[in-house]
Amino acid sequence: MVIKEVNLETVCGVTSKLPENTLPEVAFAGKSNVGKSSLINALMNRKSLARTSAQPGKTQTINFYNINDAMYLVDLPGYGYAKVAESEKAKWGKMIENYLHTSKQLRRVFLLIDIRHDPSANDKLMYDWIIHQGFDPVIVATKLDKLKRSQVPKCIKAVKEGLKVKPGTVIVPFSAVTKQGREEIWQIMDEAVGY
Numbered sequence: 001m002v003i004k005e006v007n008l009e010t011v012c013g014v015t016s017k018l019p020e021n022t023l024p025e026v027a028f029a030g031k032s033n034v035g036k037s038s039l040i041n042a043l044m045n046r047k048s049l050a051r052t053s054a055q056p057g058k059t060q061t062i063n064f065y066n067i068n069d070a071m072y073l074v075d076l077p078g079y080g081y082a083k084v085a086e087s088e089k090a091k092w093g094k095m096i097e098n099y100l101h102t103s104k105q106l107r108r109v110f111l112l113i114d115i116r117h118d119p120s121a122n123d124k125l126m127y128d129w130i131i132h133q134g135f136d137p138v139i140v141a142t143k144l145d146k147l148k149r150s151q152v153p154k155c156i157k158a159v160k161e162g163l164k165v166k167p168g169t170v171i172v173p174f175s176a177v178t179k180q181g182r183e184e185i186w187q188i189m190d191e192a193v194g195y
């Protein structure tokens with residue numbers, strides 16, 4: 001898709017009602033600080049429309065970015081941020097759960113995992129939960145630029161094994177710094193929204 005116009009159209013907090021969109025959506029899930037907002041900026045060719053931060057817990061709402069009035073990129077709040085109170089975590093968890101469960105337009109879910117680290121118990125829970133909701137997530141292994149090229153195959157294998165991914169699961173190594181992987185993710189999104 002050639003991006004002509006992007007616009008943060010809807011921001012949902014824990015108490016907001018989710019929008020009843022009619023355009024197809026793709027969503028980005030992953031633990032706090034894994035690079036969801038950075039990936040969304042890279043996909044939109046915008047430096048900082050999606051707010052990013054070195055401090056985890058930046059995105060605390062579900063943000064719907066309208067692309068060309070043709071589809072939405074959905075930035076989900078990160079899970080697993082230790083400094084957030086349990087009650088807050090539970091609220092966000094419910095919010096993500098509710099979105100994945102009720103969206104009628106959600107076509108594809110991307111689950112982001114830091115390529116340098118073995119998936120956490122929360123990552124595995126999220127993966128299983130996405131599958132349970134009937135989606136086959138695409139795994140995006142983020143922060144590729146932080147690895148030496150020789151380390152990549154071993155780390156990809158660790159991500160696959162840590163999540164116990166279903167055979168045939170697509171894993172895309174990605175870097176928001178070099179933009180490697182961007183085209184492949186757009187191809188998957190175009191296909192998902194029928195573009």
Ligand code: GTP
Nearest residue numbers: 033034035036037038052053054057058059078176
């Ligand atoms: P929350 O909103 O807290 O859930 O985090 P997030 O998943 O949206 O992460 P965000 O995009 O804000 O990125 C977190 C930090 O990682 C920021 O300091 C980014 O600059 C950095 N980062 C994200 N992607 C990459 C990448 O591909 N390479 C490198 N080197 N740093 C990255």
Ligand code: MG
Nearest residue numbers: 036037058059
């Ligand atoms: Mg974010």
